[in-house]
Amino acid sequence: MVEEFRLDTEPTRDSDRRAELMLGALVCLVVVLLLGMFAFVLYQAWPSFSHNGLSWFGSRGNVDSQIQAIFNSGTSLGHEVYAFHGWPLIWGTALVVGGAVTIAFVCSLFVAVFIVEFAPDALRRVLEPVVRLLASVPSVIYGLVGVFVLVPLIGNHLITQGSKASVQGIITLNGYSLLAGVAILTVMVAPVMVAIFSDGLRAVPRGWIEASLGLGINKWRTVWKIGVRTARPAIVAGTVLATARALGEAVMLSMVCGVVSFAPNPADGWIFFVEPTRPLASTIIAFIDDLSTPPMRHTLYAIAAVLLLSAALLSFGGWAAKQPMKRYGART
Amino acid sequence: MEFLTPPPVRRLTGEESVTEPLGPTRGLPAPPGNGNGNGNGNGSAPASPLVGGRRRIASTPLAIDRMQAEALSVAYGRKPAVDSVSLPIRQGEVLALIGPSGCGKTTLLRSLNRLTELNKDVSQSGRITLDEVDIATLDPTALRRRVTMVFQQPNPFPMSVFDNVAYVLREQAARRPKRAALRGAVRDALARAGLLDELGDDLDHPALRLSGGQQQRLCIARALAADPEVLLLDEPCSALDPQSTQVIEDLIVRLREDVAVVIVTHNLQQAYRVADYVAFMYLGRLVEYGTAGQLFRTAREQRTREYVRGEFG
Amino acid sequence: MSLLELPVSQPGPRAPRAAQSPPWRLIDRVGLAVAWLLGLLFCALAGALVLYFLVQGIKYVRPSLFLTNPSPGFTATATGGFLDPMLGTMLVSAIAMAIALPIGIGVAVWLSEYGRPAALARVAESTIEMIAGTPSIVLALFGILLFESPALGFLSRSSEGVVFGRSFFAAGAMLSLVALPLVVSNVREGLEAIPDHVREASYALGKTKFATTRRVLLPAARPSVLTGAMLGAGRVIGDTAIIVVLLGATLTFDRSGSVPLLSTLRGTGSTLTYYVFYNAPTGEGNQPTKAYAAAFVLLMIVLALNVGVDIATRRSRRLRWSS
Numbered sequence: 018m019v020e021e022f023r024l025d026t027e028p029t030r031d032s033d034r035r036a037e038l039m040l041g042a043l044v045c046l047v048v049v050l051l052l053g054m055f056a057f058v059l060y061q062a063w064p065s066f067s068h069n070g071l072s073w074f075g076s077r078g079n080v081d082s083q084i085q086a087i088f089n090s091g092t093s094l095g096h097e098v099y100a101f102h103g104w105p106l107i108w109g110t111a112l113v114v115g116g117a118v119t120i121a122f123v124c125s126l127f128v129a130v131f132i133v134e135f136a137p138d139a140l141r142r143v144l145e146p147v148v149r150l151l152a153s154v155p156s157v158i159y160g161l162v163g164v165f166v167l168v169p170l171i172g173n174h175l176i177t178q179g180s181k182a183s184v185q186g187i188i189t190l191n192g193y194s195l196l197a198g199v200a201i202l203t204v205m206v207a208p209v210m211v212a213i214f215s216d217g218l219r220a221v222p223r224g225w226i227e228a229s230l231g232l233g234i235n236k237w238r239t240v241w242k243i244g245v246r247t248a249r250p251a252i253v254a255g256t257v258l259a260t261a262r263a264l265g266e267a268v269m270l271s272m273v274c275g276v277v278s279f280a281p282n283p284a285d286g287w288i289f290f291v292e293p294t295r296p297l298a299s300t301i302i303a304f305i306d307d308l309s310t311p312p313m314r315h316t317l318y319a320i321a322a323v324l325l326l327s328a329a330l331l332s333f334g335g336w337a338a339k340q341p342m343k344r345y346g347a348r349t
Numbered sequence: 350m351e352f353l354t355p356p357p358v359r360r361l362t363g364e365e366s367v368t369e370p371l372g373p374t375r376g377l378p379a380p381p382g383n384g385n386g387n388g389n390g391n392g393s394a395p396a397s398p399l400v401g402g403r404r405r406i407a408s409t410p411l412a413i414d415r416m417q418a419e420a421l422s423v424a425y426g427r428k429p430a431v432d433s434v435s436l437p438i439r440q441g442e443v444l445a446l447i448g449p450s451g452c453g454k455t456t457l458l459r460s461l462n463r464l465t466e467l468n469k470d471v472s473q474s475g476r477i478t479l480d481e482v483d484i485a486t487l488d489p490t491a492l493r494r495r496v497t498m499v500f501q502q503p504n505p506f507p508m509s510v511f512d513n514v515a516y517v518l519r520e521q522a523a524r525r526p527k528r529a530a531l532r533g534a535v536r537d538a539l540a541r542a543g544l545l546d547e548l549g550d551d552l553d554h555p556a557l558r559l560s561g562g563q564q565q566r567l568c569i570a571r572a573l574a575a576d577p578e579v580l581l582l583d584e585p586c587s588a589l590d591p592q593s594t595q596v597i598e599d600l601i602v603r604l605r606e607d608v609a610v611v612i613v614t615h616n617l618q619q620a621y622r623v624a625d626y627v628a629f630m631y632l633g634r635l636v637e638y639g640t641a642g643q644l645f646r647t648a649r650e651q652r653t654r655e656y657v658r659g660e661f662g
Numbered sequence: 663m664s665l666l667e668l669p670v671s672q673p674g675p676r677a678p679r680a681a682q683s684p685p686w687r688l689i690d691r692v693g694l695a696v697a698w699l700l701g702l703l704f705c706a707l708a709g710a711l712v713l714y715f716l717v718q719g720i721k722y723v724r725p726s727l728f729l730t731n732p733s734p735g736f737t738a739t740a741t742g743g744f745l746d747p748m749l750g751t752m753l754v755s756a757i758a759m760a761i762a763l764p765i766g767i768g769v770a771v772w773l774s775e776y777g778r779p780a781a782l783a784r785v786a787e788s789t790i791e792m793i794a795g796t797p798s799i800v801l802a803l804f805g806i807l808l809f810e811s812p813a814l815g816f817l818s819r820s821s822e823g824v825v826f827g828r829s830f831f832a833a834g835a836m837l838s839l840v841a842l843p844l845v846v847s848n849v850r851e852g853l854e855a856i857p858d859h860v861r862e863a864s865y866a867l868g869k870t871k872f873a874t875t876r877r878v879l880l881p882a883a884r885p886s887v888l889t890g891a892m893l894g895a896g897r898v899i900g901d902t903a904i905i906v907v908l909l910g911a912t913l914t915f916d917r918s919g920s921v922p923l924l925s926t927l928r929g930t931g932s933t934l935t936y937y938v939f940y941n942a943p944t945g946e947g948n949q950p951t952k953a954y955a956a957a958f959v960l961l962m963i964v965l966a967l968n969v970g971v972d973i974a975t976r977r978s979r980r981l982r983w984s985s
């Protein structure tokens with residue numbers, strides 16, 4: 018009997034083990050792929066970083082002419098130029114992403130609260146699918162709106178001849194600007210945030226909301242103190258995802274932010290907002306055709322490495338932000 | 350359905366007020382032996398719920414009409430849950446709502462502080478007054494500060510125990526008080542709900558990691574901290590051990606002087622122990638309303654008699 | 663009721679409470695007003711966007727655009743339509759999903775059904791999260807490195823021994839990484855929604871874990887798999903950076919070799935997103951009407967996928983397990 022039992026099950030148990038091992042191997046493969054990506058990109062980026070040291074992140078001279086020099090040196094073997102000071106790109110990225118994510122965060126939080134708790138039923142039924150649709154619209158379409166609607170608007174109505182003249186010889190103000198980038202990027206990432214935030218808010222147990230209302234706390238405070246508070250993990254997740262999207266957005270920003278690597282200067286007064294800029298990711302797109310020139314290639318991979326590490330940092334930041342929230346969370 | 354709605358202000362005399370506890374000492378909780386049925390539904394309701402004594406701590410207080418439901422009907426969609434119920438709620442007396450599962454006790458309770466409004470397909474008719482003012486004319490938030498509810502399912506917030514109780518103090522205060530200033534009030538509320546000793550000084554304990562019964566007492570403490578005028582308790586002892594049930598029952602009896610207390614319970618002994626008046630509901634209707642002694646001993650309606658004897662429900 | 667007598671005066675006032683805030687403070691009212699304002703603004707914005715593209719799309723979409731290929735030129739009539747980019751979109755998303763689905767399902771199954779050793783599970787989870795957060799332009803550059811390498815060079819065009827690393831294969835493979843996190847998270851969610859008693863019932867019948875997963879759990883989670891696949895496909899279709907870098911950005915199919923389908927897959931081409939980018943005023947083509955028309959088609963594809971996701975989630979909700 019026992020023998021029979023063995024005979025019957027051993028092979029299947031073996032195949033089960035094999036299936037588990039194969040799935041495990043697949044998972045390992047994906048992990049290795051990610052590690053490989055870090056390794057490969059950093060390896061390619063190394064020459065640029067090692068030549069510049071920390072000044073890679075600093076600000077000295079004009080980035081565009083540095084890139085030109087790097088490209089030109091590609092033909093002269095042994096005399097490659099690597100000098101690169103990427104501050105204007107980093108500053109541009111920080112401004113565009115920071116601005117868009119900040120505005121989108123505040124607006125999305127209010128909009129999500131509105132949709133989940135305050136909107137009339139009819140409006141809610143329309144809004145929920147619309148939010149999801151807007152969250153999945155390809156970024157290039159948002160870029161198109163920017164180019165056709167926003168950029169001319171800024172170029173023709175916000176920028177005066179006087180302000181154009183004031184920066185003559187340095188940059189041209191034509192509507193392709195920080196403002197356009199921030200505005201369009203806000204519109205692009207806000208639906209992502211709204212979608213994730215409102216999922217989080219919807220998942221808040223009704224009992225907690227009712228308990229608070231039943232204690233005589235008005236609905237706004239209840240939603241804010243109990244609903245939003247409980248949905249914090251979702252809010253962090255949505256913000257991290259939206260920031261990652263904004264950080265990596267290359268094509269759309271290259272359509273609306275302009276083509277020169279200029280670091281908008283807050284000291285310029287309100288012109289600051291209409292000054293052009295070019296974030297890191299757009300820079301890669303702008304020079305992608307020069308990838309075959311070795312020094313250029315290493316420089317572009319260095320930019321990619323900065324993006325990759327920022328994304329990793331962001332991911333880690335999100336994880337770290339969620340840790341203290343677990344303490345009072347639901348029993349697991 | 351015939352019953353006299355007593356006039357708003359009166360002094361309770363006679364039968365109820367002089368009912369002596371059968372326990373050893375007057376004024377002390379009934380002996381634990383009587384708590385056997387606690388926490389069970391009416392499934393184990395004994396043949397006679399009158400075994401235990403009535404809890405009385407002080408002599409009968411004044412009874413003041415606080416709330417009044419007049420021909421109140423509530424329906425979920427087209428399904429009626431409460432059907433033209435009229436009923437007074439008095440400060441100074443504890444009202445117990447009893448009745449089989451699904452007879453609309455929770456719905457009635459929720460309509461008293463307008464929580465039914467949260468459900469979009471609830472329709473309601475009739476009138477509820479609080480101190481002679483129609484509650485429909487009040488701001489719901491202001492109403493709910495005066496009429497506070499403890500729910501059937503314990504629902505503490507995902508915060509620390511301290512923050513759970515302090516929440517209502519913080520949010521209702523005109524100026525946000527400091528933590529130190531809240532300490533006393535929080536500990537007092539927890540002590541009154543019989544939770545302080547158990548928790549000791551660990552008020553930072555996550556509320557969701559308390560046991561079910563502790564959570565329920567935390568919710569009661571939270572409601573006490575709100576200092577309501579009318580306290581609605583929906584099966585507050587359903588998850589409690591006999592000991593904690595006693596604490597809560599004592600609390601209810603003590604509270605009734607300052608607060609109008611309505612308690613929903615499936616435990617008939619408990620209803621007999623704590624309530625001055627009992628309302629028996631069946632299929633959304635108020636079948637009988639009367640003093641605890643009358644309803645449990647000499648009910649007018651056949652249904653009530655059967656239910657009280659544990660024959661159905 | 664003879665019990666009542668001696669009407670007494672009204673009870674004394676309650677002990678004074680601590681100073682109470684009004685039920686609605688000013689800041690609450692302002693907050694609520696802001697929420698309404700922003701909510702309505704959002705509606706207006708969404709409506710304007712949808713309307714804008716509807717109008718532009720209907721204005722510029724012509725049936726002929728679907729049937730002709732892009733050609734160089736300076737006028738709207740000379741530049742042709744977007745047949746090849748449209749086919750390219752389909753081809754590249756088919757490749758991407760063909761890779762992402764099996765891997766994604768495998769990873770999701772492992773995470774939800776096996777998940778041991780726990781350390782590997784944690785690492786795998788953060789890996790998926792990291793991939794979701796990786797900019798697609800970085801994935802594209804990584805793809806160049808992979809497909810330029812001699813080992814994978816045969817998958818893309820080469821001339822005189824130099825491999826360019828650009829092909830439908832390359833783009834599809836890297837785009838599958840864009841879709842992977844969405845597939846994994848949705849399938850996993852679907853699997854974890856199945857209560858344990860279903861698994862136990864299957865084990866009780868003597869089925870192995872793997873057979874249970876394949877024959878019971880995955881069929882039950884099919885709506886979630888579908889949702890993940892469609893959400894993933896939506897992201898793949900919308901991506902531009904990987905297309906610009908890895909697909910070679912030739913507007914029409916540029917085949918490599920002579921085997922019918924394989925030559926296309928090893929060759930370069932473009933997609934609708936690239937076509938829009940190319941025809942925007944900032945692109946090299948600069949044919950706004952074409953950009954609008956292609957954007958409209960893209961939007962319709964995304965809309966169709968969204969409707970599909972809606973139907974799938976509704977179905978999965980109907981099948982929701984009663985626990």
Ligand SMILES: Nc1ncnc2c1ncn2[C@@H]1O[C@H](COP(=O)(O)OP(=O)(O)OP(=O)(O)O)[C@@H](O)[C@H]1O
Nearest residue numbers: 425429430449450451452453454455456457468501
């Ligand atoms: N949210 C709801 N939607 C629809 N019907 C409901 C809802 N809540 C309660 N009901 C119905 O209303 C009736 C009364 O329910 P209620 O919760 O008031 O009963 P109850 O007396 O509190 O029962 P229990 O003793 O089990 O708590 C029930 O028949 C129930 O089906």
Ligand SMILES: [Mg+2]
Nearest residue numbers: 454455501583
């Ligand atoms: Mg109930």
